[in-house]
Amino acid sequence: MKTPEQTLLPGVTLHASDDPVVLATELAEQVAARLRQSIGANGGALMVVSGGRTPVDFFQVLSGLALPWERVTILPSDERWVSADSDERNSRLIRQQLLQGAAASARLIELVEDTDRSPDQSAERASDRLCLLDWPADVVVLGMGEDGHTASLFPDAPELAPALSDNAAPVLVTTPPSQPTARLTLSARALSGAAMTVLLIQGEGKRAALEEAVSIPLAIGPMPVRYFFQQPLQVFWSP
Numbered sequence: 674m675k676t677p678e679q680t681l682l683p684g685v686t687l688h689a690s691d692d693p694v695v696l697a698t699e700l701a702e703q704v705a706a707r708l709r710q711s712i713g714a715n716g717g718a719l720m721v722v723s724g725g726r727t728p729v730d731f732f733q734v735l736s737g738l739a740l741p742w743e744r745v746t747i748l749p750s751d752e753r754w755v756s757a758d759s760d761e762r763n764s765r766l767i768r769q770q771l772l773q774g775a776a777a778s779a780r781l782i783e784l785v786e787d788t789d790r791s792p793d794q795s796a797e798r799a800s801d802r803l804c805l806l807d808w809p810a811d812v813v814v815l816g817m818g819e820d821g822h823t824a825s826l827f828p829d830a831p832e833l834a835p836a837l838s839d840n841a842a843p844v845l846v847t848t849p850p851s852q853p854t855a856r857l858t859l860s861a862r863a864l865s866g867a868a869m870t871v872l873l874i875q876g877e878g879k880r881a882a883l884e885e886a887v888s889i890p891l892a893i894g895p896m897p898v899r900y901f902f903q904q905p906l907q908v909f910w911s912p
């Protein structure tokens with residue numbers, strides 16, 4: 674049963690369900706259909722997914738759906754400057770929750786490699802790797818914090834303006850004082866223009882942040898997530 678849609682802004686629709694698993698299942702089925710369509714048309718698909726805890730239900734449902742996963746390339750929207758085995762590592766969460774079952778044969782590209790010496794070197798080398806991929810992505814699934822950050826585009830990051838600019842490199846370092854570690858993030862430009870862009874959020878605090886974000890005139894400013902209201906965006910929210 675499809676969750677009801679509500680238009681928040683032109684091109685920005687809200688899918689809401691009281692049951693996070695029902696919502697995750699609907700999203701996973703829509704994403705799988707998009708990936709199949711992209712693979713059929715182009716021979717492969719690129720999917721960018723957020724880190725954090727919210728996508729776990731979605732990852733678990735999606736990983737069980739049948740599609741040519743060996744044709745799918747998966748990329749974290751951002752990464753923390755932590756070791757590969759850290760619980761804080763987004764790629765570790767993606768490997769544990771998404772690259773399982775049917776989806777185990779998908780290719781995951783790391784933003785941070787163990788041989789990288791610094792966040793800047795990681796960003797430079799990741800940008801080079803990403804330039805070899807077919808952009809725009811086919812699917813982008815973003816998360817959001819209650820401060821309106823998405824990926825690692827944080828309102829308090831000194832690097833926010835360049836990360837939102839049209840000539841930004843594909844991957845940049847951000848050092849938001851609100852965060853314990855430096856972060857690598859795909860730029861807003863790299864995250865834009867996908868065939869399917871989703872904002873997956875959960876909880877009343879993020880619902881309030883979303884309502885604030887859609888209520889303020891689109892002057893990017895303090896809530897970076899608003900950058901993505903300039904393109905078709907599907908918001909999936911559950912309590």
Ligand SMILES: O=C(O)[C@H](O)[C@@H](O)[C@H](O)[C@H](O)COP(=O)(O)O
Nearest residue numbers: 723724725726727816817823824
């Ligand atoms: O690395 C990260 O933290 C994410 O990419 C970030 O943008 C995340 O999506 C939000 O912070 C929400 O995180 P939760 O889902 O854990 O609330």
